[in-house]
Amino acid sequence: AGAAALVQAFMPGEEGGAAIAGVLSGRVQPSGRLPVQIPRGHGGQPGTYLQPPLGADSQGISNLDPTPLFPFGYGTSYTRFEVGDLRIGEAEVATDGEFGVSVGVRNTGERAGEEVVQLYLHDVVAQVTRPVRQLTGFARVRLEPGASARVTFRVHADRTAFTGRDLRRIVEPGDIEVLVGTSAADLPCRGTVRLTGPARVVGHDRRLDTPVSVEQEGGEDAVQL
Secondary structure, rough: OOOOOOOOOOOOOOOHHHHHHHHHHOOOOOOOOOOOOEOOOOOOOOOOOOOOHHHHOOOOOOOOOOOOOEEOOOOOOOOOOOEEEEEEEEEEEEEEOOEEEEEEEOOOOOEEEEEEEEEEEEEEEOOOOOOOEEEEEEEEEEEEOOOOEEEEEEEEOOOOOOOOOOOOOEEOEEEEEEEEEEEEEOOOOOEEEEEEOOOOEEEOOOOOOOOOOEEOOOOOOOOOO
8 A cells, every 4th residue: 555645836836737747656756845834733823943942842831732744844755865873073162163063864765866954953051042943054965776975064153143132143152952854853863062162242244054065975076065
């Protein structure tokens, strides 16, 4: 018996019919990921994945299940991937420094396909309420069956900046949880980096990107993104 499939097409346009037919027939290998999350119940609010801890666990405030039916970043294909072997280059880094994060990804299915490896950060303790996780980087990785690659992110401390109590955007020292996986709810790789030194005020010139490289297994040249 085959498993049921669901295809979400947001305003697909005049070419949408052929595109959806290609996915359903197997001619096209889907690799899209949800830019939103889908509520689990009819009465659920279309909340953001950037919700604070209370939004993820209502603690009896509401009788509605706040967990999404399909989370932010979710997507499937006609093959399978495994993400693991997390490596964090630096255990501690200054509030104006950067650190490396890498994971391995392998196509364990029988068809070529693309996986979107996603990096999230979580500020464990901050002076204001912070999201339980925040997308900080991602990479689309195409792999043949049985092939693997290593995805490496370079994360500047500026990517942890937030607006503090005095309404200035700061990078605050403390522990940052690093999470890597294939959606906001599927994050098998977890580690911690500690930011050290004084809190630092950042401006419009702060780093807003996360460079990433993908190195195919076998020593082939890395692809810089």
